[in-house]
Amino acid sequence: MTDQATEREVGRARPRKEDARLITGQTNWTDNISVNGLLHMAILRSPMAHARITRVDVSPALERPGVIAAFSGADLAEGLGSLPCAWPVTEDIVLPDHPPMAVDEVRHAGDPVALVVARDRYAAADALEAIEVDYEPLPPVLDLEAALSEDSPLVHSDKGTNRCYVWPLKTGESFDSVRERAEVTLTRRYHHQRLIPNAMEPRAVVVTPLAASGEYTLYTATQIPHIVRVMMAVVTGIPEHKIRVVAPDVGGGFGSKLQVYGEEALALAVARKIGRPVKWTESRSEGYLATHHGRGMIQDIEIAANRDGKLLGLKVDLLADMGAYLMLVTPGIPILGAFMYPAIYKMDSYDFTCTGVFTTRTPTDAYRGAGRPEATYAIERIMDDLAVELGLDPVELRRRNWIGHEEFPYTSIAGLTYDSGNYEAATEKALGLFDYDKLRAEQADRNRRGDAVRLGIGVSTYTEMCGLAPSRVLRDLRYSAGGWEAASIRMLPTGKVEVVTGTSPHGQGHVTCWSQIAADVLGVPFEDVEVVHGDTKASPQGMDTYGSRSLVVGGTAVHSAAQKVVAKARKVAAHLLEASEQDLDFSGGVFSVKGSPDARKTIQEVAFETFTSHDLPDGFEPTINAEHLIDPDNFSYPHGTHLCAVEVDTETGQTHIRSYVCVDDVGKVVNPMIVEGQVHGGLAQGIAQALYEEAVYDDEGNLVSGTMADYFVPSAVDLPEFTTERTETPATSNPLGVKGVGEAGTIASTPAVVNAIVDALRPLGVQDIRMPCTPERVWRAVREAQA
């Protein structure tokens, strides 16, 4: 029974336990859930970016067949509070009211205005068309800089400003002083377009009320069932212990489901009002308006250095588009990036300011990487430009400034203590795989020949902060919750093991990885482990899944809980084997007495003996189950080196990624296949920002890229072969030595691609191309540079 478990599970490329049902869709997606008497909710949304609502009449909808109820924002206002922002980043932040449904003013296209509840989805959608709404248009607020001028129209007129907050971070020597002594300074402005997260599964909500007890079960496609439960209690006034939140199988999030959404509160409010279960599922184009967006920033960056390449300091001035409202962590996203601009480099001065700005667009919030891709983009772009300015190879410039592997732990100028890393090793490996020198020679040859197709090489050496988060750090950042995680392990009498986790997977493969971790510590077969997650009734404690935290914090909690189980089981085994605890060996799930190998008990036998409790040590609490909560001491810091070669057709502006090499150091690896998949997906999304995706608004504030036909998500055929390798420098801040991998590819790849395009076109006079680097933008950049 235990022989097969003697092979270590951690480090094996185990096929994922959850894949068969997830891939076939024969599983508990929220939209697959049905209950007796289920009604369907549809939401009428503002067609305008900004307007006063002068009249809403839902009564014509009630005349439509199959309609049970219809409500305006005013109808639901009583008993429904403002949606929460859990990260008021400064003391004087402007916190606007955010009703789940607009009452007197709409502030972005897609703001909910009214809803219908009907017997089926068709009737609900049809009835929306009967609702009458009168709007008095107000001016949209779309430009981040213009929004801050005195005479700008206001998104929230009661607040008197569109400036949400100003958040500074100044460390080391003053930047003015290093600027004075610097031999070279460069200033650049970079733009981060808005992105639409595009999880494969749209959002969906089902609420089932239990009239007799006043309890509500909220099924929702979320990354954060535990946080949703707390917040729904606050927003709806339903006592927290009467709300059960279930995140069934969830089909991707990328941060877009790290949110507390109005539709969750509306479904609860409606179910409470009419006493019937309701379901709401967004359509893709509805989601483009109603599910939060990512990025949306203007970065002014200045770097100061000496001629030999030594960096002296960095100044960053950000304008961050909040959108119309502050959602769960909207204001904090650029702050997560604030600590990452200095990246892997040593310098004497860092001066960062972020200004949050309200606009009449869909709110922004976390999107894969959340603040860190933006930071990495800015620093890695300007490092390439600085290398050109100094006549240095971009890799050499980095080498002269990065933290040496012997210098860890190292406290960065931004105040983070990087526990471990080896930038030299990752870079050397990447350069070798990429054949850097050969590509440089080809590039020079094409330039010499004046080839219409140029070649460029982009470099991106990144680090990130993962494993959110030490709770005390979160306190200092004014975040309203902690960063701990919970796990408990139940040893069932039949030998099966239930691992209950507070993390909430939505595609990551926690079921497989947690099984591997538990199987190793407990010495039980991988197949005997089941992982329970995403249900506040089954897993009452958790801080959920985002920020590459699940393995680093949640996986560590599983590991520690399993060790507690073994410690308890050892007491029982010692009693049963009539030996002292010290005389027991534990290996491959078997307790044996030193020197008498035949005297043995498996941990699963111990579990059964504990269940019967017929023969336990005196005073022994009759369980070997264990729980562990962990609050990390530090973040984890994955890093790596990404190299990208892009061919640019100067005649059409078309770009073609010819090769992409990344060497990531994510510490110890639990499942290499899952790591590989995370890197591939991350690269795809990072490359998508560089080349393809953009939420485009017109001058009136309408989302023009409103469907997948107009928002260009690349598929496998649009992406190159990736060469993905790793170095392995274990994290020292957790017993597994793991660092997290969910965001690495997205963070590193965007600057690698854009650096490559600019590198290809620099000989033609091109300095910058705004993302996404569409063919027409590339073509125009070439043409304008040559004019």
Next chain:
Amino acid sequence: MIPPAFDYARPDSVDEAVRTLAGAGEEAKVLAGGQSLLPLLRLRLAFPELVVDVGRIPELRGVREDGDTLVIGAMTTHHDVIHDPLVRRHAALLASATATVADPAVRHRGTLGGSLAHADPAADLPGVVLALDGELVAQGPGGRRTIPAREFFVDYLQTALAPDELLVEVRLPKADGWGFHYEKFHRVAQAYAIVGVAALVRRDDGHIAEARVGLTNMGSTPLRAAAAEAALIGAGDAESVARATEAAAEGTHPSQDMSASVEYREHLARVLTRRAVLAAAGMG
């Protein structure tokens, strides 16, 4: 998909389909492979009272020869067009262009006739059939009539089909011995072409004797690059092809959208026409 309500008819024969359409007046929409109509219904941009599904009429499927003409049933799927030996032999341009349409799922459902009757100038196949000098056969209450491709595409999403007419066949003169190439320029594989160029070239003694160039997404209908076609006659090398194709955007009226300005589309039309003709002529 949550479309507005509509009535649904699924005739088993062309005659029945035409009768159904005739009885419905202007408010009926023909459903072929559904790759254009269903998104419109889903987004509630179309509100037909009746959807007439012609996707299961056997006589509308398949490819046959008729002398020097290739006859393709309107409901032949893209996938079947790509793999049909007759198409590959006599209208290889169509097979190779069809292979660039969207993705495998779309190509298994979408049909040649459906794409042509939808008449989206950004779609690949209208320009290709125009370049092939195709003819479209419509059947109405009064019988069949044949419409040259040049007259079939009337305006954006508008064809010469009457509301009670059904597109039943596409007739293509065999292009044996012609060089061909479809040059598609798009943002991602699943996206519409920003510009597409379908080129057919007949060479005589190393020089271009005849060239036909169909343009995708360069106006409210698919277009022929007539000026370039005329200028290409006699071209014998890459330089002369380049000179001739400078005229490729003449007479076009492209629109501006998120992916391209008018100026950029005109530029692309010239570059892509040159590339397509060079490839078709084997001069690339």
